[in-house]
Amino acid sequence: MEWTCSHQYPHDMSSTMMVPSATMPVTMAQATPKTPAELARHRQIILLMLGDAFLWYGLFYVAILMLVFHGVSSGRRYLRHRATIAETAPENHQRWMSAIPGTPLLKKHLLYAPFWARKRAEKSGWFGSLPTRMQTLVIIIYVACNVGYISHLDWAHIETRTARMQLLGRSGCAMTANFIPLILLTTRNNPLEPILSIGHDTHVLMHRWVGRLILLNLLVHVGCWTVGHVTDEGWHGAMGLILSVPFLGAGFIGFTTGVVLFLTSLQVIRRWKYEVFLNLHIVLGVGFLLAGAAHCYFHPPPMPQLWFIVAALAVFVVERICRYLRQLYCSWSFSAGASTAIVEALPGTTKACKITMQLRQHMRLRPGTHAYIRLEAVEPWASHPFSIAWVTPSVPDPLDPEKHDDDPKATTAVSFIIGVENGFTRKLYAKANASPDAQFTTRGSFEGPYGGHHSLASYGHVVLFAGATGICHQLRYVQALVQGQRTGAVSAQRVVLVWIIRECHALYWVRSWIHSLNCPPGFLEIKVFVTRDRVVPQGMWINHDLPRFVTVMSGRPGVDVLVDTEVQEQVGAMCVGVCGPGALADDVRAAVREAQGTGREIDFVEESFGW
Known part of the structure; x- marks a missing residue:
């Protein structure tokens, strides 16, 4: 039997792809190798095919398995959302509180479990x-x-x-x-x-x-x-x-x-x-x-x-x-030019900046997304990722709020809270702090949004943990859930936000946004834990201007106690999310894994920038 090689490599039989020659007979009797050389060549072909199977077919089946698992999970969330949307009676959510048999153990010991111990x-x-x-x-x-x-x-x-x-x-x-x-x-x-x-x-x-x-x-x-x-x-x-x-x-x-x-x-x-x-x-x-x-x-x-x-x-x-x-589409228009950004240095010893960008397009930004921003005044050659904290669409015609969807003059204001570390963030804070009124305006670009693939619209009970500037990611979810509750677009009946900060001045970061949250009693509860300030400083606005759904406490929270309390009061399917330091995320993960023993539908979502 004759064989030809489609590719020849010196001293490398494994890289030689063996294919039958154009003149090779195709009968089974002649295709059977007989000489020792043909046997060795035939064995090499089989081994090469098995090696390809190890690499390509193995990866193919892993991808198929992941797609099937994702499809089943998405399908269940969709059915739950359709069945419970705009339902206010708790009993209509209770049948979705019980998880599919076996899934709590799968979440506890495989899906949510760290590789080793709890870190x-x-x-x-x-x-x-x-x-x-x-x-x-x-x-x-x-x-x-x-x-x-x-x-x-x-x-x-x-x-x-x-x-x-x-x-x-x-x-x-x-x-x-x-x-x-x-x-x-x-x-x-x-x-x-x-x-x-x-x-x-x-x-x-x-x-x-x-x-x-x-x-x-x-x-x-x-x-x-x-x-x-x-x-x-x-x-x-x-x-x-x-x-x-x-x-x-x-x-x-x-x-x-x-x-x-x-x-x-x-x-x-x-x-x-x-x-x-x-x-x-x-x-x-x-x-x-x-x-x-x-x-x-x-x-x-x-x-x-x-x-x-x-x-x-x-x-x-x-x-x-x-x-x-994508950056050009979001940040530029022929009529208004480039997008502008207002950078403000926030008060307090926990150094942070607030950036508000006025995009030149009206955009529907999902909660949980982040974007890459570039500022002309500070390192214009580099873009940096930050979580979107708040979105304010413009409405050109107040008598017709839906008109801005198709209005070419409509824009979107996007806000970020940025903690000061090294490099870009430190330069940004220093320039804003040295500017009049601790703020400056510059041209900038917006690239995004990215992420936001975890929808919380189908859950009856949502518990969100945030540490420091991690509030940006979670507050955008709160904004969307409150808006969805008013329009009947979400299934949520109870939303709890736990925010851990070092000092009370960090409340200034989100003061105006928290006051704009208009929701019925019992729907939203925000618990703020201040770890450094043991008492609220006299004269602060929170002493006399605190929304009814916000509670400020001193000390570190017991994450496991908070999660266990919410599980006891669970309404329908529950999702627990966290965005913050690694130690906080690990504590929340451990508490959610422990709660899987109740056999209830409790999902866990962690958001972090792994760079």
Whole structure:
């Protein structure tokens, strides 16, 4: 039986795609290998097909499983929303309070459970936040598919040199194939986010683990080549080949770039100077892809893995173009020009800024979204992500509030609360604090919205936890739920917001917004815990101008007690959300996992920026 190769690689049988020749007979008797050489070649084809099955079919079935799980969850939320929307009688919600048998245990021990003990969101060690058990399972399956593809060789019938060359080829193929998900997972316009309702934080986590897997493939790839050539020609001969052969020189540049890329992405570097890390990460990442493309192109003949890299670069370029088009649409109009932003330094020792941007378009912004903003007066070359705290659409005609949906002159005011850290936020606060009246106006751009895939409209009972500036994410949900309650668009019967702040002056951040919340008694309750100020300072507005649904207390809250209290008074399905420091998120997660023992429908949503 004759065979031809669609691609030929030196010393690499695993990268050779065997296909029947055009003149090959097709009868079963002639297709049966008979000689030892044909048996060995036939065995190699089978192993190559099994390796492909490990990588591609394994990932395909994981994706299908995730889609089915998401479809079932979304379908149940939709049916619950349709059945309970605008229902005010608590008994109409009670039949949705009981969870599907088995799901509470699944949530407690797999979906919501941290990988180890109770720490997940709180940063730890060199690698940042840890995955949940469900995320760990996906990572293990993904790594197993790659390892199965690389290592599924006929170890009993091949020589060591042949095995080394096959490992070299397969590790290189697996590495380039992983470039596409590596780039896709870190893009802002990732199509997987709305399809699977998975937050950007989870995609960034997976991006890091795919990057570590690529590094492992890179080390195997370079190690196999180095061992073979150093054994035959010594270190001097191997370095001579690298310096004289463009194919190998590009590979060496790519290897060096990849190692530096990994070292500069560690948690200690990200926390030290995030802007430096981000810019360096992009430059080194593009350099790594270009070096890999040159490595594949200069190989005689060019390797087909080059198209994996071209596809990854195309995703990177197209997504960048989409960013700028989105930014241009939101922030520019021919009649009014660029959007403007008012930056105000807020009072108190907890330094924070308030930014109000006047967009040039009317936009329907879902709750729980964030956006990237760029300000002309402070680092105009960089955009930074912040959660949207409040949305105020303009109404050109007060007699016709719905007219602004189609009115070309309608705009939208979007507000952010930004805590002061290092870099951009510190420069922003310093400029605002030094300006007259502690505020200034500048031109800016708005890119978004992103996220907001977790809808709370179908829950009868919503409990939200916020720490410091995490109030932005949760307050936007409160605004949407209160508006939906008035229009009969949500199922919520009770909403509880727990906000933990250091000092009472932080209440100034949201004072006007809280007063604008118009809801019936018993629908909304806001509990504010002040950890630093043990007493409310005299003369503060909260002493005489506190809305009836707001309670201010001193000290740290007992998260488990608060969650348990709400579970005892649960109305229909419940959702508990958290946005704040990692320690707070871990406490809320632990309390929700403990509450799963009641057998009730209690979902958990965590929002964090995993950068």
